[in-house]
Amino acid sequence: MNTQATKKSTIVKWLFDNVIYVFLILLVIGIVIASPDFLSMTNLINILSQSSSRIIIALGIAGILILGGTDLSAGRMVGLAAVVSASLLQAGDYAYKMYPNLPELPLFVPIIIAMLVTGLFGTLNGFIVSKFHVPPFIATLGMMIGVYGITSIYFDRPPYGAQPIGGLSESFTTFAQKGIKLGQYEFPYLILYAIAFSIIIWVLWNKTQLGKNMYAIGGNPEAAKVSGVNVAKNIIIIYMIAGLLYGFSGTLEAGRVGSATNNTGNMYELDAIAACVVGGVSLSGGIGTVPGVITGVLIFQVINYGLAFLGVSPYIQFIVKGAIIIVAVAFDMRKHAKKK
Amino acid sequence: MNTQATKKSTIVKWLFDNVIYVFLILLVIGIVIASPDFLSMTNLINILSQSSSRIIIALGIAGILILGGTDLSAGRMVGLAAVVSASLLQAGDYAYKMYPNLPELPLFVPIIIAMLVTGLFGTLNGFIVSKFHVPPFIATLGMMIGVYGITSIYFDRPPYGAQPIGGLSESFTTFAQKGIKLGQYEFPYLILYAIAFSIIIWVLWNKTQLGKNMYAIGGNPEAAKVSGVNVAKNIIIIYMIAGLLYGFSGTLEAGRVGSATNNTGNMYELDAIAACVVGGVSLSGGIGTVPGVITGVLIFQVINYGLAFLGVSPYIQFIVKGAIIIVAVAFDMRKHAKKK
Amino acid sequence: TGCGGTEKSSTDSGKGKDGDLPAVGATIYKFDDNFMSYVRRAMETAADGKVNLMLNDSQNDQAKQVEQVDTLIAKGAKSLAINLVDPKAAQTIIDKAKVKDIPVIFFNKEPDASVLKGYEKAYYVGTTSSESGILQGELIAKAWEANKDTWDKNGDGKLQYVLLKGEPGHPDAEARTKFVVDTVKEKGIEVDELALDTGMWDAMKATEKMDAWIAKYNDEIEFVIANNDGMALGAIASLEKAGYFSGDKFMPVVGVDAIPEALEMIEKGKMVGSILNDAKNQGAATVQLAANAANGKDVLEGTEWKLDDAKAVRVPYIEITKDNIQVGKDAYK
């Protein structure tokens, strides 16, 4: 009897510790009950591929949140990267090219350039936060507004002015829209990119000095400082990495949509931060895991996709979505709130 | 010599402690240098009246920030209040009334109803945060999404569907657009409302038990509990007050433009939070003053108005605005950062 | 009655009673866009009992819309009615539809003609962005010529205007801003731009910009041009505050969309005119074409619409002034 009781309590404890994964499963079960045909390979692939670029952004933001920071500029950086990469890789025969004389570059060039640009702004964020002690909320809010201005200026130029940048070269759209054929299904490359970045970030957070320092700075910056950690340097690097991730994600967005405007990415940071928090990242820093972040994004995406799939009317969708987010986290909080 | 030196250092210290007020003055001086005719009574009145409803929102959010919370739902609540109050006070002869048979109510009725509605949602925010321990970011994000859904459903209805609710009764527009004639100038009522609310909130924060409790909870929630503060109750009340303020502000917004849509107020919270932070409210709670909040809002409004007045091109406005925000706070931070 | 509307729209787009009708997947680029909400209503009305219209709110995010299209296809939509967020993303939508051989009716935001040509089952219903600018320009020119004596306050023969632009980069905002001024100039009127700033389609922002301009230019402003009625209304609120529209203080204001609120203003003489974006017909035509496509019929079957060379059904913009105000009102009947 005793061992049974402990077994039971171990399971309960496990459930509590992993509420958020359990919640994701319950959510899927709920939708399947409402509409059994939700359970299909197509839907799974759709949800995963829709989550991919969001996961990459969320991983960038998550590192900053773990540091105890935040990043409101993420969405606008995605937009900047989308516009820059799209402008550099329009099909040769497209009529409204931003650079009519630019030859068709190899795919990696615009990706790298976009990543460098946003990596630079990310670094700037980190610099302002760590060197001038501007609270991250304000530093990145300023950046969000400023980057939008910069993107708009780049975007709204001769010869064609403020036109969405379309006509992307085939290499670009293939990169973001195609996939590997597996039987009757096409497994999108997008998912592979998300997996690759997840692994890289996981290793970074868990196996490297940078990762440990990140957790330490977020957990107790004073402790990190007196232990000889170069706090400023580490903060800058984490913001820089986030910038690079936004850059890659921005090119994915351009490729996925087949065009880019200065409005691309607007407000993505809000979804990303929310997904991180739902996935167990603490806004006060020091806590967060890669699987948690991924799960957070998936929960959001299952909600979005599921509600649309069920055909819930858009206004009602908002109400249901708001409620689910709160409920998910309320459940998750029970593990902490268990009265001492 | 010695007393001179101390005098100087006292002034320097004063300047450091009040950087943000100094910054506001420098900002104005800067704009006046660029365009001397900026210095006019009309501009002053314009800026103050544009700041008024924002000050009321910011005071609501500031209380929550001082608690150590946040409120992303503020803007959507403003929208809800705007839509509700506008729908209840359309001119009798307006052709597209939402309630064609509703008689023209006395002004205070729609205001009170709007405030009650948002006060209720504010209370709900506080309840979710304090009783279910959902992080304020998530609780109010869920609320932001949900309230938007509710506003949209209320707004987008027969007989006329999703059209701006206009044709407000004269009592309504007078309330928000008119003012007291003082010589050749009209001193808008709006400013009086902002002053009245500032005084009320100042008294609340500084002279009442609720105010002390608010600072205590934000300063150290654990200690507050041990000090016998009913943490949950106080959190709920502060969120409720914020809701009431949003409600009033929402009616002002409707009255100020003479119409309301479900999109009214969108993203106001971001500006309000930013203004609070610029005005010295700490996002980690426990710190903030009413004059600081007002100054924060004024800084934003002077930037917005000033750049438009100078005729800076819109894209450049974004860049300049982003930069000014960062610089303002970087200066303010120097008082803390002066290496110990 | 409040709930009535809600339930209706949810069953319209859900499975409910329309479950057996052919499914048309539709996206609106942004539900809370004033103008598009009229189009949406018109679509709902037109769809009633004919097709199962699955409506989605793309929330002004093209990536979200692309995802919604995936969902709609997964749900078995027989045709798609797409109000693009970003007109250049049409190819991506077509690529997805093509795989399943699903017809696509784009509406309100026009894809490049070459893209439409690339997929035989793709069509467009809507206006031309530039047209609204041109019509607005013509309206301004006409009104100016008729009232030059009083409106040209400084008597220099030139039209000094301020312009409230929509969201920078928005195709409508860009086109209207460019074509309205070009048209006025083409009509031989000299102009001076005193100020141009973005009000982001938003009445409140427009009010605040206008506050600053009135303070700065005061009587120098001779015309207020707004990219949409929302901002025009915002400008009017600011002007009223500054004493305009009472006594003999007047300012000509024009907008685009001809929303009911603006029609009121035109009637009251506070607005010179607006350009009607014909929501009713855009919505109806879109659904008619989409329904035909879903039923495997010729898209125009049983309709009065015609396709032009670009496979587009054109619903014209209409200039609205006090003289033809009834045309505007009828659009909301």
Place this chain on the structure above:
Amino acid sequence: MSEASSANLLEMINLTKRFPGVIALNNVSLKVKAGSVHALMGENGAGKSTLMKCLFGIYSMDEGKILLDGKEVTFANSKQALENGVSMVHQELNQVRQQNVMDNIWLGRYPKKGIFIDEKRMYEDTAAIFKSLDIHIDPRSKVGSLSVSEMQMVEIAKAVSYNSKLIVMDEPISSLTEKEVNHLFTIIRKLQSDNVAIIYISHKMEEILKISDEVTIMRDGQYIATKSAKELTTDEIIKLMVGRDLSQRFPEKINKPGVVTLKVKDLTAETEGSFSNINFELRKGEILGVAGLVGSKRTEVMEALFGIRGIKSGSIELNGKVVHNHSPQHAIKNGFALVTEERRTTGIYPQLSISFNSIIANLPQYRKGLFLSENKVHDDTKWVIDSMKVKTPSQKTPIGSLSGGNQQKVIIGRWLLTKPEVLLLDEPTRGIDVGAKFEIYQLINQLAAEGKGIIMISSEMPELLGVTDRILVMSNGRAAGIVETKTTTQEEIMRLAALY
């Protein structure tokens, strides 16, 4: 010993450090010999921690110079200090609670294998250090789950692990019990034999005299004297610290226990593995001590009495009536007050003023209609500052900028303002200097004399013996016995503490 080793390892010469409104250090000098234990003593706020922070690169000094091994150094940050053979145990625990023990120990200098962290080596090295120091803590456990004393041992182990020439220990034993203190002294002796110098800051006289070779005394930010420990007595140190004679360590007892006020019956905690079946009585005017080893759940009993922790069974009676303290609010209303053990986490509001910190538990008393009476707030704050002898420039000063001891005094003052029937004190004199301690004892006495019941947890045996009337000894969550202070001995208490 050779000449070189008796030479000064560290010389801090004429250091001055100013904070807004305060001169924390005024021309202070300190010379520390290699391989010696050098105690640094002074009242709360004398500037001990500040001096050490200047050395360790946390603060930059305004004037003066620092010689290490005869070479002038100024460390711009802690990293440089660590790299130059100086490490430090900080007064305020500086750990990352979300991370595990070994992550904390190697923070700033993780062992690596290529670009990756060598977790295995980290574990082994930690285990080895712990073994050599005889510390029994799993290197993989989360710091947040350790007890305060365990955290302090980890901090000490970390400082030792740098293999520094000089280790600064700023109140390393404030949370340690007798046994652990002896353990620490063994460690210090061992370090000393490796020619490591130790700067040791503490308020505990007996220990200072036992462990140190030399003692430097500071007062009010100024250097007073450096003497060999052999030449010093407790009384002399006190005299140098306070600037006057302090003939006794404990005030004359003036309280007379009367009728029973608090009756605790069979109290058992809600959480399993905490305390169970606690029975005791407290009289009006009595000071009841609570002794026990770390982890004996003394704190949890107090928290339960005060409504912070749930109870499963048992009852609390006050003056013959059963009271239910479901929350601190109820407890305060019922006449209880609690000075908690962890000042930083549950005591102070660091950014807020002394005034705020003084009155916060007593707000209902200041209400005048809807508002709070400014005058009464001001008077009460003044009372706290004066009666507790809080060293502060003004009522408006944020409490966070006071020295630890002064913060503690404000907290005690806060609870005295609530005029409690029963005052619960959990390690009330931790980190407090002798002078202030005396004042606090006096206050406790006085309160008892006024008829209040007082319960005081303490890990300092002399204090318990010097101040209380009876002592409840706890062992492993149970009450092992109650002894009369007058007749008991240290040995008896130790025996009871180890009973279960």
